[in-house]
Amino acid sequence: MTLINIQPEQVRAARAMLGWSQDDLAARIGLSRRSLINYEHGIHSAKEETLKKMASIFREAGIEFTRTASGAIGLTLSEEALLESRVHRRRPAP
Structure with a gap:
């Protein structure tokens, strides 16, 4: 069994590249925003199941x-994802 080893710095960078907030990612994972914040700041580690889900979503x-x-x-960010994130950032807020 391969352990998922995603570092908090990678998660913050991935969110930034996609233009996702902590709320966006937490909702996709089914995790509280506070738990995600604690992981991203190295306060708590994440469960293996949470890391697998996070890796899959990303x-x-x-x-x-x-x-x-x-x-x-x-x-790495695929070219398709890069283009999508650029389009998403240009859309005006409702």
Whole structure:
């Protein structure tokens, strides 16, 4: 069984790339905003099931989390997701 190892910094970066707020991501995961904030600030760790769900949601949105052999972490955003996030940010608020 492969453990999901998503770092809080990656989650914040992924949200920023997609233009998602903490409320947006928490709702998609089914997690309280406070729990997400605590994870993103390193106050609490996330359960393996929560990390799997988070990885799946981000993957569907075009984000892949990466880690190099030297241990550097990062993420990639698909071109389609990049274009969608740009369009989404340009839409006026209702």
